[in-house]
Amino acid sequence: MDFLIEAILSVVRPIGITEPVLQFMLVNAILGISMYLLLRTGMFSLANAGFMAIGAYVSVLLTKELDFALGAALVVAVIVCALIALPIGLPVLRLRDIYLAIATIGFGEVVRIFFLNVDNMILSYLNTFQDAGLRRYELVGGGRGVRNVERLTETWHLIVFLIVIIFLLTRLQRSRFGRAMVAVRQDERVAANMGINVVYVKNMVFVLSAMLAGAAGVFNGHLTRIVTPEMFGFDRAVDILAYAVLGGTSVWAGPIVGGFVLTALPEVLRRFNEYRGVFNGLVLLLVIVYLPGGLINPQGWRKLWASARRRLTGQPAQPEAGGG
Amino acid sequence: MLVLENVSRHFGGLQALSGVNLRVEPQRVVGLIGPNGAGKTTLINNISGLDHPSSGHILFDGQPIHRRAPHRIARAGVARTYQNIRLFGEATTFENVLIGQHGQGRASMLEAIAFWPSFRREERTLRERARELLAQFDLMDVADVPAANLPYGAQRRLEMARALATNPRLVLLDEPTAGMNPSETRALGEQILRLPQMGLAVLVIEHDMSLIHQVCDEVYVLNFGQIIAHGTPAEVRDDPVVIEAYLGKE
Amino acid sequence: MDGILLQQIVNVISLGSIYALFALGYSLVFSVLGVLNLAHSALFMWGAFIGLLVTDRLEMPLWVGLIAAMIVTGLLSVLLELIAFRPLRKRGAARIAQLISSIGAAILLVNIAQLLFIRVYNRVEAAYPRGLVPRQPIIIEELGLRITPARLIVVIAALVVMILLQYLVTRTSLGQQMRAVAFNQRTASLLGINVNYIFLMTFFLAGALGGLAGVLYALITNVVDPFIGQNIALIGLTAIVLGGMGSINGAVLGGFIVAGIQIISIDTVGSSYRDALVFLLLFAILLIRPQGILGQPESTRA
Numbered sequence: 001m002d003f004l005i006e007a008i009l010s011v012v013r014p015i016g017i018t019e020p021v022l023q024f025m026l027v028n029a030i031l032g033i034s035m036y037l038l039l040r041t042g043m044f045s046l047a048n049a050g051f052m053a054i055g056a057y058v059s060v061l062l063t064k065e066l067d068f069a070l071g072a073a074l075v076v077a078v079i080v081c082a083l084i085a086l087p088i089g090l091p092v093l094r095l096r097d098i099y100l101a102i103a104t105i106g107f108g109e110v111v112r113i114f115f116l117n118v119d120n121m122i123l124s125y126l127n128t129f130q131d132a133g134l135r136r137y138e139l140v141g142g143g144r145g146v147r148n149v150e151r152l153t154e155t156w157h158l159i160v161f162l163i164v165i166i167f168l169l170t171r172l173q174r175s176r177f178g179r180a181m182v183a184v185r186q187d188e189r190v191a192a193n194m195g196i197n198v199v200y201v202k203n204m205v206f207v208l209s210a211m212l213a214g215a216a217g218v219f220n221g222h223l224t225r226i227v228t229p230e231m232f233g234f235d236r237a238v239d240i241l242a243y244a245v246l247g248g249t250s251v252w253a254g255p256i257v258g259g260f261v262l263t264a265l266p267e268v269l270r271r272f273n274e275y276r277g278v279f280n281g282l283v284l285l286l287v288i289v290y291l292p293g294g295l296i297n298p299q300g301w302r303k304l305w306a307s308a309r310r311r312l313t314g315q316p317a318q319p320e321a322g323g324g
Numbered sequence: 325m326l327v328l329e330n331v332s333r334h335f336g337g338l339q340a341l342s343g344v345n346l347r348v349e350p351q352r353v354v355g356l357i358g359p360n361g362a363g364k365t366t367l368i369n370n371i372s373g374l375d376h377p378s379s380g381h382i383l384f385d386g387q388p389i390h391r392r393a394p395h396r397i398a399r400a401g402v403a404r405t406y407q408n409i410r411l412f413g414e415a416t417t418f419e420n421v422l423i424g425q426h427g428q429g430r431a432s433m434l435e436a437i438a439f440w441p442s443f444r445r446e447e448r449t450l451r452e453r454a455r456e457l458l459a460q461f462d463l464m465d466v467a468d469v470p471a472a473n474l475p476y477g478a479q480r481r482l483e484m485a486r487a488l489a490t491n492p493r494l495v496l497l498d499e500p501t502a503g504m505n506p507s508e509t510r511a512l513g514e515q516i517l518r519l520p521q522m523g524l525a526v527l528v529i530e531h532d533m534s535l536i537h538q539v540c541d542e543v544y545v546l547n548f549g550q551i552i553a554h555g556t557p558a559e560v561r562d563d564p565v566v567i568e569a570y571l572g573k574e
Numbered sequence: 575m576d577g578i579l580l581q582q583i584v585n586v587i588s589l590g591s592i593y594a595l596f597a598l599g600y601s602l603v604f605s606v607l608g609v610l611n612l613a614h615s616a617l618f619m620w621g622a623f624i625g626l627l628v629t630d631r632l633e634m635p636l637w638v639g640l641i642a643a644m645i646v647t648g649l650l651s652v653l654l655e656l657i658a659f660r661p662l663r664k665r666g667a668a669r670i671a672q673l674i675s676s677i678g679a680a681i682l683l684v685n686i687a688q689l690l691f692i693r694v695y696n697r698v699e700a701a702y703p704r705g706l707v708p709r710q711p712i713i714i715e716e717l718g719l720r721i722t723p724a725r726l727i728v729v730i731a732a733l734v735v736m737i738l739l740q741y742l743v744t745r746t747s748l749g750q751q752m753r754a755v756a757f758n759q760r761t762a763s764l765l766g767i768n769v770n771y772i773f774l775m776t777f778f779l780a781g782a783l784g785g786l787a788g789v790l791y792a793l794i795t796n797v798v799d800p801f802i803g804q805n806i807a808l809i810g811l812t813a814i815v816l817g818g819m820g821s822i823n824g825a826v827l828g829g830f831i832v833a834g835i836q837i838i839s840i841d842t843v844g845s846s847y848r849d850a851l852v853f854l855l856l857f858a859i860l861l862i863r864p865q866g867i868l869g870q871p872e873s874t875r876a
Binding site: 168171172174175176177179180182183186187189190191192193194195196197198199204 | 372373374393394395398399403404406410412413414415419422423424426427429431433436437438439443447486490
């Protein structure tokens with residue numbers, strides 16, 4: 001494995017991708033997949049930055065305070081995410097498109113504010129109900145966050161995790177459940193008339209997605225060595241969305257490529273580092289307007305190519321086969 | 325098999341259905357006709373669970389289904405098509421039929437992920453049966469075409485195939501021949517006539533009286549949310565009340 | 575009446591009128607086009623920024639800054655419609671696609687502002703010039719009330735603009751056309767209304783409202799940076815959800831309610847939970863009454 005990673009790095013290092021960059025590329029690919037699952041089922045949720053925060057906080061507390069191994073912390077954190085996602089999903093997933101987006105943005109903010117204030121909440125609980133008489137209490141460090149986290153995540157952890165996820169994902173997509181996801185996205189009511197339990201499918205996907213985001217949070221927390229509430233704000237939610245949108249949601253490779261590209265590009269184009277944010281915004285805007293299927297979308301490219309050729313040669317638009 | 329007892333549905337002040345009584349017996353083809361806005365599609369939505377009656381009962385095989393979720397009604401054996409075709413446009417013809425078979429799969433998600441033998445066996449049977457259905461509706465050539473790109477007639481046939489894929493005992497057809505030419509209509513009529521032979525009951529909404537005469541054993545006439553006539557196609561055709569409903573008072 | 579309570583009411587009214595102005599912009603676009611423009615908060619920030627440039631760099635009086643900010647953000651908003659919304663609408667893309675493109679536009683606008691800030695001020699934060707508004711608070715002793723001139727300006731400007739908007743929407747032909755388009759696009763275009771023109775005007779108005787809210791907000795807080803839009807984005811969303819998406823009066827009502835909750839919660843549960851309370855409210859409203867206080871429930875159709 002080490003040899004393989006070294007081989008990959010020797011190829012990409014000259015263009016500015018060092019091992020830490022590679023690690024974040026892999027983490028963001030996992031986040032991309034978590035968003036991909038949601039979009040593929042037609043759910044526009046921006047809650048995953050929140051679940052990432054939960055995964056990160058739970059796991060760094062476990063490894064730091066209770067000496068958990070990374071693997072054990074990963075399992076616990078992911079289960080915690082699932083347990084939180086379920087009661088959130090049941091009421092919230094009744095909402096659709098814009099309403100769902102707003103509600104999940106609200107959820108993300110509540111999670112962020114919770115971690116910002118949880119120390120004070122515990123402090124006042126201890127002082128009021130236990131008469132502890134404490135002046136300070138520090139568990140997650142409020143705005144300064146949990147510091148000095150051990151850097152436990154290794155590149156091979158991420159590669160193995162990603163490969164396992166891809167394997168499971170491809171299996172899932174080819175199953176009855178995978179087909180039901182696609183059906184729910186396209187027409188919920190018809191899907192229900194076909195015998196698909198829409199509520200079950202949506203909640204299941206929401207929970208799976210939250211678990212993946214949580215796992216990404218676990219890995220991320222043990223890479224950055226510090227976990228603060230500000231790392232998981234609205235910006236992060238948008239980043240996660242951007243991975244899936246840039247890559248596209250027609251095949252599983254899409255969000256992975258999206259996560260890779262958006263993470264690596266600022267490093268590769270280091271000279272333009274100042275314009276990084278401008279670039280991110282432009283990518284999101286241009287892709288959704290001109291390349292709605294994302295980068296990894298053979299059908300979309302073919303259509304784009306056909307229309308470009310028509311424009312260049314000045315031929316009238318050809319009717320689509322069969323029409324519709 | 326299907327019994328509607330005094331079914332009413334109102335949206336605010338608008339009475340879409342009032343006191344509808346209707347029966348569909350096994351292996352019968354029952355027609356439902358009526359002027360536009362009479363409440364025909366509302367009726368089908370209520371039977372298939374997309375909408376629920378304000379009062380009254382809907383029984384399927386003696387079980388009340390009027391409060392059930394649509395997917396449970398579908399799994400109980402009620403399938404439907406839609407007036408304005410509602411296929412999964414981005415999925416292929418074949419995938420549309422596979423989605424229709426959803427309720428018949430038994431393999432759990434874990435079995436699917438683990439690629440368990442039971443899952444693979446099930447997948448194989450489902451795919452085989454899907455291909456049979458495509459062949460029956462003359463859709464084999466376009467099996468891998470996205471449904472949105474199919475010609476109109478093929479889309480109509482695919483809706484039927486997908487409805488049958490749910491393995492129903494009752495099929496609700498909402499204007500299955502809308503927009504078809506006479507020869508296509510006749511061909512579809514023959515497909516409908518095969519359904520009772522396969523043990524299915526059919527409730528068909530239709531405007532095309534020639535199709536009604538071709539396939540229906542009995543006909544209900546709905547006007548302003550009420551059943552105003554019931555009988556054989558010939559009886560209903562000559563009923564003065566029906567003629568008045570369609571043509572208006574002279 | 576208790577002086578502290580009265581002071582709180584004054585604070586709620588001034589903060590609430592900023593929220594209301596901001597939420598009006600969201601609501602206007604949503605009611606006419608049925609889409610949510612998440613770049614609206616970036617226009618808010620740009621308004622504050624333009625106001626800053628005009629009064630600080632160009633040393634113009636405040637009213638010039640206000641008008642310049644409204645015009646620039648209005649035009650930026652029109653640009654958004656042309657770049658981020660119209661192409662998607664033409665393609666018949668889902669509402670979600672328009673939401674995503676507006677997020678992209680927001681990121682773009684915030685980052686361009688950030689670059690400009692650094693070029694102009696060498697850092698990403700600046701304050702409005704000192705002499706712009708008199709600092710001396712107006713004190714009404716019998717009531718125990720202190721009102722800063724800035725807050726007074728905020729309330730007056732917001733009130734005037736809201737009345738003008740109400741007039742425009744209910745009494746003018748443009749307003750009638752906007753309402754027709756909001757009610758049914760197809761019917762409106764059959765009636766000979768130039769729908770695309772109405773969309774442009776709606777975006778201009780919405781952008782100008784957002785920009786004005788930005789300048790007024792900066793007048794109270796005194797600090798402008800490229801990120802002041804982030805918090806208000808969610809506050810504005812809460813306000814319009816609370817009042818009922820697309821309801822003009824609802825947006826105003828929602829803005830004042832949110833301001834009220836924030837200011838009361840500072841005293842009761844502490845400022846750190848101020849925002850959490852607002853978002854919990856947002857959550858609760860979405861789950862219990864998604865159509866908001868003044869909204870109509872969506873009719874169920876097959």
